[in-house]
Amino acid sequence: MKGKFISIWDNGTVSTPAEVNEETSQITTNSVEANGMEILIEELFESEDGEEYNVCPVCHEYLLNDELSCMNPDCENH
Secondary structure, X not given: OEEEEXXXXXXXXXXXXXXXXOOOXXXXXXXXXXXOOOOEEEEEEEEOOOOEEEEOOOOOOEEEOOOOOEOOOOOOOX
């Protein structure tokens, strides 16, 4: 699934193109510099059709399931 990875900070927002593997829920994106950003509030994946998905606040690489647990079996938030 194609879309964008969005990082919401206390003083701005950064977004970059991204893809989610629909089988594993792993997010693939290019690294983005968040220069000048201080406190990370939330990260989201927004699909091309506008659906928003929560990203794990621990590993930052996988989507969260409906119970807000990470879909990465190796993440401490699993």
